[in-house]
Amino acid sequence: MTSRTAEGTNLSGYHVEIQIEKRKMRSAFAIFLFSMSVPYFMIINLRYIMIGSFVPPALDQVTGAIQTILLVISLFTAVASVRRMQKVDGVGYKRMIDATLLIGGIGTLMQVYELWYHPMNPMSHYGESFLATIGLAIVMGIIGLFVLVAGRERVKRVGVTDEKQLGYELASWFWVFTVITWLALYIELYLL
Amino acid sequence: MSVARIGGAPLPLRRKKMMPPVIRGLLWAGIGFLVINCLVAYVLDPGYGTPFITQPSVVFGWLAALAGWLLGIGGLENVLLPAFGISVPTVEVPGWRRYFGYSTNHKVIGIQYLVSSTAGFFIAGLAAMFMRIQLMGNHMWFFPYAGQYIETVGIHGTIMMFSVGTVALVGGLGNYVIPMMIGSNSSAFPRMSALSVWFVPAGIMTVILSPLLGQWTTGWRGYEPLAQNDPNGILFYYLGVFALTLSSLLVSINLTSTILFKRAKGLTWNRLPMYAWGILTVSLLNIIWLPEIELTFVLAILDRVVPLPFFTAVGSPMTYLELFWLFGHPEVYIIVVPAFAIWMEIIPVMARKPLFAREWGIIGLIFVMLLSGLVWAHHMFTNMRLTEMLPFSFFTEMISIPTGFAYMVVIGTIWRSRFRLTVPSLFVLMSMFNFLIGGMTGVFLADPVINLQLHDTFFVVAHFHFTVIGGMVFTWLAAMYYWLPKFSGRIYNSKMGILGAIWVFIGFDGAFGLMFIQGLRGMNRWVPVYPPYLQGLNIIISIFAFVLGLGFLFNLIHVVWAMKSGKKVQENPWQSKTLEWQTASPPEEESFAAAPVITGSFYDYEDTDGTYTIPTAPDPVSM
Amino acid sequence: MAELLTFGVLWVVFSVLGELGVSAWGHDFYFYTASTQALDGVNASVFLFRFLTPIFVFVVLMLLYIPIRARRRSNESVLRGKGARFNATYVTIWVTLSLAVNLLFFVHPTTSAAEQLFQEMSPQATQNALVVDVVARQWEWYFSYPQYGIKNALNANGNNVLYLPVNRPVKFVLRSYDPNHPYALGEDVIHSFWIPAFGEKMDVIPGETRIMVATPTKIASTETNPEMRVQCAEVCGPGHPYMYATVHVVSNSAFQQWVSQQLKAGN
Known part of the structure; x- marks a missing residue:
């Protein structure tokens, strides 16, 4: 830590504190994401244990593809919101979050539709894997949307400061995480 | 991190009279449960005959109750609303009331964890006493039905494992001591920590209330497909464990970040205290394996509620067993790794000698952590393919090597030292003796051929109680006596402390030592009814068990008494060099008035510094 | 040196006593055996007991004898222990021995007894069962x-x-x-x-x-x-x-x- 603080010798003590604080937040967030990726790893494995690589022909490939495309678009808007935030542009951030919420929300709703109108029997091994996997994606998606809404409301009420900036960014990065994990699940469920 | 504490600052303008947080939490939890439960049971998914409680309604109702509890306890004002940018001025109540509410002070959180854990320990201990009363007879007499006995076993094991074993030394002592040990005034995420502690009472209550939903007879492992056939009580087992493991997960993320980023200046990795190393390794285990078991339990809930066939007889019950023990064996090391670290923390202080071969102690902790993920299937020798046995047997035997490093370090430290035989050091030595027996019997269990006989008998029961009680609970007691002056500025009565140590030692080794023999004579687990030839020894075991139970009660009363009205001592009665003792005892609101700077090793007692004066009179704290 | 010698003598004496105990009671480890498979298990256990006894005696003696020997007397004014912070011989012997004993245990009795059991369970061996x-x-x-x-x-x-x-x-x-x-x-x-x-x-x-x-x-x-x-x-x-x-x-x-x-x- 001493060596790290030494590199910013021109910074005042207060700024060093903020830098350390941000590094702490980022690393804890990374640990959290690492921890959260364990269930995804498990559920992908579980599907192959249960049913191998069988993909039923009755699967609704169109809806799956559309929702995945929507979620990928929302990934880009989420990254754009991070860029806006790094430029300390609260309004731009809010606009990008709105876009992410809209597109990502539709994508998540389509996932709920898939869960509801699953064309395969839940008592089959593919069916149970499908339901559990897409359920995990939906739950994490709803949490991600909730966090985005919180960030949006907070930026409206509190605004952006150097100190608070990272919290907004991490809210967006969590959404990026849910989308990337969904991509893995999509490839596993619909393609392989 | 913004710490919601208003010390000497003027009180905020709006002072709304708030209900006591615990009461409000309970109220909101009740309302949350009723509303969501009724919504699911009567509107969204009415079951046949619209019963008040259905499986889905109780799951969603419980989630709402947990949310209500956490928000009511202070999560609303301190976490949820600030996340939306609404700031609510809150006042942290002074005095004892702060322990019954949301507090961001890591010392308060540590005490909250310790009290919850202790409560869980005595509740589950009471369950154990009931079991031993039943086992004094070879027929049903204390419990009317066998299922009630087996359910008691399950509640005992679940609460002990998830609210005591995983929590006391990590969430409890870790939260209290670790930030001070690394020279910080707060943990990395005090608000998360303040909330995470309240998962523990919720989890314990959930498990205790599980009989309301019906008997579950799977024991603490929730074996499938039996869990699918049992009545609904098993749902509260899953949900209770979910809450408890979530708490431990948050603690681990918090303490890892604390150790990584809150260290004082000069506290390099080479100087990091052993207990911090222990918490770091155990946190990594928690971070990997707790989400694993949580997802497994979510799938098990889906199996019941939807229902899906994952782990049922038509699915793959063996997959559940694998997934459970994948977590289940690291869990054992989640419990004992902090205990190893505490041995290495207390002994150099008592020996007044540098920690011997410190690097090997750290290597031991890390390799135990690494290997613990490779041994899980030794719990499944009786139900796996023969060809799969040997690799797991290999790693199980190998894990004793890094475990042995802890012994090597401690023994090397005591060798030719000036060892103070105090109550904490006595407890550490007892813990090491008991864990040694646990480890040695583990060699027999690691051998598949012997395992086929010993598995699921009282031999295994004795073995894991020797590792968990012997390893962790004895160390917990050692740590409580060791840090007691830190908590309170007071000291225990050494005669009473020694009496307490010998008392639990006799009760423990008597009860569980005889259980080895009982298991070898053919007593299997989970049976309230057994052949008559086993009764005589069971009565003796029960008597020792009651002695043990009273011994724990005695130690509890003694520790509480000492905290309130023990003899006052100097601030650093052990002349320890670790940072937590360089603060006031009990510590101030801010442990360190100024950020400490570390210039040397914490375990170095060879230098001739004048920090500590040699007491002229016989030290009141030594025996 | 005298300390080491006393310790060595105590260790040998108690280990021998332990081994005598193993000889006397080791074969009753299962209390009652009525199959060849049970005897396989008992034999493996006795082998483990033979090797674990001196190790157990060693560690228990360490935990009892050394703290008592090193105990600080109340009239003693020296607060610092002597002893080294590292001893390469001790660590090397400890690590090597624990590795060797565990490898030995894995080869015999673990693998040998397991192979014996697998053999008894093989289709060839159970043709006339x-x-x-x-x-x-x-x-x-x-x-x-x-x-x-x-x-x-x-x-x-x-x-x-x-x-x-x-x-x-x-x-x-x-x-x-x-x-x-x-x-x-x-x-x-x-x-x-x-x-x-x-x-x-x-x-x-x-x-x-x-x-x-x-x-x-x-x-x-x-x-x-x-x-x-x-x-x-x-x-x-x-x-x-x-x-x-x-x-x-x-x-x-x-x-x-x-x-x-x-x-x-x-x-």
């Missing part, structure tokens, strides 16, 4: 003898009973389902087939068939020794403690007689 089909349900054991046409072995009271001839390998074919409700697949749970006197157990998993092989060596029955009983060892619901059956290991002629009785009774 007596086959007993064991069905576990909640909460009952059913035994049938396909080689003799006995569909469900019952004693005079109508309870399930297991009869085995002495000194002949028995191949237990273990399955978990309810023969009375074979359509209710979801009702099956995991049981564990255990005869304490035989020194082994095997879990009975729904949907899978497991094999356990045992060669009874003693004529005995549940009445003469209660360790000779079939006991469910894996918790399987509220009836788990009651899930046991009586076992009779009898001579070959008595077994033939019992078989004909069973057939006459239409079991």
Whole structure:
């Protein structure tokens, strides 16, 4: 830590504190994401244990593809919101979050539709894997949307400061995480 | 991190009279449960005959109750609303009331964890006493039905494992001591920590209330497909464990970040205290394996509620067993790794000698952590393919090597030292003796051929109680006596402390030592009814068990008494060099008035510094 | 040096005493053994005891003797211990020995005894074995003898009973389902087939068939020794403690007689 603080010798003590604080937040967030990726790893494995690589022909490939495309678009808007935030542009951030919420929300709703109108029997091994996997994606998606809404409301009420900036960014990065994990699940469920 | 504490600052303008947080939490939890439960049971998914409680309604109702509890306890004002940018001025109540509410002070959180854990320990201990009363007879007499006995076993094991074993030394002592040990005034995420502690009472209550939903007879492992056939009580087992493991997960993320980023200046990795190393390794285990078991339990809930066939007889019950023990064996090391670290923390202080071969102690902790993920299937020798046995047997035997490093370090430290035989050091030595027996019997269990006989008998029961009680609970007691002056500025009565140590030692080794023999004579687990030839020894075991139970009660009363009205001592009665003792005892609101700077090793007692004066009179704290 | 010597003498004395104890009682580790498989286990255990005794004595002596020897007297003014912070010899010996002992244990008795057991369970070794089909349900054991046409072995009271001839390998074919409700697949749970006197157990998993092989060596029955009983060892619901059956290991002629009785009774 001493060596790290030494590199910013021109910074005042207060700024060093903020830098350390941000590094702490980022690393804890990374640990959290690492921890959260364990269930995804498990559920992908579980599907192959249960049913191998069988993909039923009755699967609704169109809806799956559309929702995945929507979620990928929302990934880009989420990254754009991070860029806006790094430029300390609260309004731009809010606009990008709105876009992410809209597109990502539709994508998540389509996932709920898939869960509801699953064309395969839940008592089959593919069916149970499908339901559990897409359920995990939906739950994490709803949490991600909730966090985005919180960030949006907070930026409206509190605004952006150097100190608070990272919290907004991490809210967006969590959404990026849910989308990337969904991509893995999509490839596993619909393609392989 | 913004710490919601208003010390000497003027009180905020709006002072709304708030209900006591615990009461409000309970109220909101009740309302949350009723509303969501009724919504699911009567509107969204009415079951046949619209019963008040259905499986889905109780799951969603419980989630709402947990949310209500956490928000009511202070999560609303301190976490949820600030996340939306609404700031609510809150006042942290002074005095004892702060322990019954949301507090961001890591010392308060540590005490909250310790009290919850202790409560869980005595509740589950009471369950154990009931079991031993039943086992004094070879027929049903204390419990009317066998299922009630087996359910008691399950509640005992679940609460002990998830609210005591995983929590006391990590969430409890870790939260209290670790930030001070690394020279910080707060943990990395005090608000998360303040909330995470309240998962523990919720989890314990959930498990205790599980009989309301019906008997579950799977024991603490929730074996499938039996869990699918049992009545609904098993749902509260899953949900209770979910809450408890979530708490431990948050603690681990918090303490890892604390150790990584809150260290004082000069506290390099080479100087990091052993207990911090222990918490770091155990946190990594928690971070990997707790989400694993949580997802497994979510799938098990889906199996019941939807229902899906994952782990049922038509699915793959063996997959559940694998997934459970994948977590289940690291869990054992989640419990004992902090205990190893505490041995290495207390002994150099008592020996007044540098920690011997410190690097090997750290290597031991890390390799135990690494290997613990490779041994899980030794719990499944009786139900796996023969060809799969040997690799797991290999790693199980190998894990004793890094475990042995802890012994090597401690023994090397005591060798030719000036060892103070105090109550904490006595407890550490007892813990090491008991864990040694646990480890040695583990060699027999690691051998598949012997395992086929010993598995699921009282031999295994004795073995894991020797590792968990012997390893962790004895160390917990050692740590409580060791840090007691830190908590309170007071000291225990050494005669009473020694009496307490010998008392639990006799009760423990008597009860569980005889259980080895009982298991070898053919007593299997989970049976309230057994052949008559086993009764005589069971009565003796029960008597020792009651002695043990009273011994724990005695130690509890003694520790509480000492905290309130023990003899006052100097601030650093052990002349320890670790940072937590360089603060006031009990510590101030801010442990360190100024950020400490570390210039040397914490375990170095060879230098001739004048920090500590040699007491002229016989030290009141030594025996 | 004197300290080291005293310690060494104590260690040797107590280890020898321990080894004498192992010789005297080691073979009773299982209390009662009535099959070759149980004897395999006991032999492996005795070997482990032989090696673990000196290790156990060493560590316990360390935990008792050293703290007492190094104890700080109350009149002592020196607060600092002497002793080194590292001793390469001690660490090297400790690490090497613990590695060597564990590797040894893995080779023998773990692998050797396991290979022995696998050999006894192999199809070649069980060609002429007596086959007993064991069905576990909640909460009952059913035994049938396909080689003799006995569909469900019952004693005079109508309870399930297991009869085995002495000194002949028995191949237990273990399955978990309810023969009375074979359509209710979801009702099956995991049981564990255990005869304490035989020194082994095997879990009975729904949907899978497991094999356990045992060669009874003693004529005995549940009445003469209660360790000779079939006991469910894996918790399987509220009836788990009651899930046991009586076992009779009898001579070959008595077994033939019992078989004909069973057939006459239409079991």
